[in-house]
């Protein structure tokens with residue numbers, strides 16, 4: 001019999017070591033903003049193919065900054081970021097760096113354009129005609145369950161549906177790496193859970209790497225097979241944990257002792273990183 005207050009499952013915080021051949025490697029990356037804020041200091045991270053990595057930490061610890069730097073949006077102040085060339089069978093022969101999708105916290109849809117045209121935008125920028133783009137757009141809308149809403153305008157959609165459009169727009173270029181910056185933070189819990197499940201289903205059906213920013217321990221444990229815990233002032237990585245639980249995961253996973261134990265372990269890591277005295 002387990003002693004009172006002891007965990008009933010046997011999960012352990014496994015610190016992430018090898019990731020196979022990394023697709024992107026960050027080496028001593030630092031970022032100081034123009035006003036002197038040290039947003040990131042000495043970040044070392046190698047992210048492997050098909051990983052689902054959450055960047056978890058309190059507000060202001062540099063999660064978004066780190067995600068944007070990985071996306072190539074903005075300069076870093078020190079260190080380097082190296083991308084691995086993707087295998088020859090990759091559709092365009094591009095390196096991973098040129099094959100990114102980005103989903104922001106706000107859906108950032110064009111209010112004057114319908115769902116179809118919002119999703120079409122990235123292809124329009126590549127000068128692909130609407131007619132040629134149509135099959136891909138309908139595919140992307142089907143992936144997020146919105147194939148019947150191509151003519152709807154953003155004002156006619158719920159918050160969850162707008163986020164689905166935003167995800168479809170990110171998927172339209174068939175990215176091999178999906179970068180997501182707290183995409184579900186503004187949604188109610190039921191909608192968030194549903195989108196969590198849909199995201200996992202999409203991830204399982206493709207060979208994507210997902211890098212997902214969140215400040216929710218529960219969301220990170222549910223989704224990820226790896227959690228990078230960060231702390232603020234200066235923004236830095238304090239723990240790198242493997243969530244060694246099988247996929248597919250469903251709502252039943254939230255009820256398991258293993259899920260609760262992982263949440264407790266990750267939460268303890270997060271709190272200990274926040275307790276560390278800032279410089």
Ligand code: ADP
Pocket residue numbers: 033034035037038039057058059060061062063064065066235
């Ligand atoms: P998080 O995503 O974890 O909330 P951010 O990456 O947004 O953290 O921010 C990290 C730190 O950098 C914070 O102190 C924030 O105020 C600061 N910061 C973010 N963007 C800028 C900017 N453009 N100029 C100056 N400081 C910034």
